Amino acid sequence: QSVLTQPPSASGTPGQRVTISCSGRRSNIGSNFVSWYQQLPGMAPKRLIFMNNQRPSGVPDRFSGAKSGTSASLAISGLRSDDEAEYYCSAWDDSLSGRVFGGGTKLTVL
Amino acid sequence: EVQLVESGGGLVKPGGSLRLSCAASGFSITPYTMNWVRQAPGKGLEWVSSITSSSNVLYYTDSVRGRFTISRDNAKNSLYLQMNSLRVEDTAMYYCASDDARGYAFDSWGQGTLVTVTP
Numbered sequence: 177q178s179v180l181t182q183p184p185s186a187s188g189t190p191g192q193r194v195t196i197s198c199s200g201r202r203s204n205i206g207s208n209f210v211s212w213y214q215q216l217p218g219m220a221p222k223r224l225i226f227m228n229n230q231r232p233s234g235v236p237d238r239f240s241g242a243k244s245g246t247s248a249s250l251a252i253s254g255l256r257s258d259d260e261a262e263y264y265c266s267a268w269d270d271s272l273s274g275r276v277f278g279g280g281t282k283l284t285v286l
Numbered sequence: 287e288v289q290l291v292e293s294g295g296g297l298v299k300p301g302g303s304l305r306l307s308c309a310a311s312g313f314s315i316t317p318y319t320m321n322w323v324r325q326a327p328g329k330g331l332e333w334v335s336s337i338t339s340s341s342n343v344l345y346y347t348d349s350v351r352g353r354f355t356i357s358r359d360n361a362k363n364s365l366y367l368q369m370n371s372l373r374v375e376d377t378a379m380y381y382c383a384s385d386d387a388r389g390y391a392f393d394s395w396g397q398g399t400l401v402t403v404t405p
Binding site for chain 1: 323330333336348381386388391392396397
C-alpha cells in the first residue's frame with residue numbers, strides 16, 4: 177500500500193489530453209513539493225516534473241504539473257504513442273522523514 | 287554526459303549480505319544528496335535510503351533500518367549500500383539516484399542492479 181494514491185491505469189487516444197491524479201496527506205503533498213517520473217518499459221525512471229510544476233530542460237511542454245492542498249496532478253496533452261509508460265508521483269513526508277511514492281499509473285495510448 | 291552506474295547486485299540467500307556501489311561520472315556528487323530507490327519485480331518504486339552531501343544525515347525507510355547502511359565517498363564520486371540480513375522481500379532492482387540542485391526531486395538515475403534473495 178503506497179503512501180501516495182494514484183489510479184492504477186489511465187488511457188487516451190493520440191492527440192488527447194489525459195490527467196493523472198496523486199492524493200496524499202498534509203505531511204507529504206500538503207507540506208512539500210511534488211515531483212513526477214516517467215518509467216518506460218524496461219528503463220530507469222526519468223524526472224518529468226519537479227517543485228510541483230517545473231519542467232527540466234528537454235521535457236516537452238506537453239507535460240505539466242499542478243498541486244492543490246493534499247493532491248497533485250500530471251497532465252499530458254497532445255498524447256503520443258511513445259507516452260505509453262508508468263508514471264509515478266513522489267514527495268517528502270515529514271511524518272516518515274523520508275521520500276514516498278505513489279503506486280504508479282500505467283498510461284495506455286489506444 | 288552525466289552517468290550513474292550501479293554494481294554489486296546478485297543472487298543471495300536469506301540472511302546474507304551484499305554491498306551495492308554506484309559510480310558517478312560526468313558530474314561531482316559532492317554537493318548533492320544521494321539516494322537508493324528499489325523496484326520489486328512487477329511493482330512500483332520504493333524509496334530506500336538517502337545520504338546528505340557531507341554524510342551528516344542518513345535516512346532509511348522503516349523496512350531496511352538497522353539492516354542497510356548507506357555511505358558515500360565524495361573523493362571517489364561513489365555511493366554505496368551495505369545490505370545485511372537480507373530477506374526475500376528485498377528482492378528488487380536497486381537504482382542509484384542523485385537529488386536535483388534544490389534537493390526536492392530525484393534528478394539523474396542509474397540503470398539499476400538486480401538483487402535476488404532466494405532460499
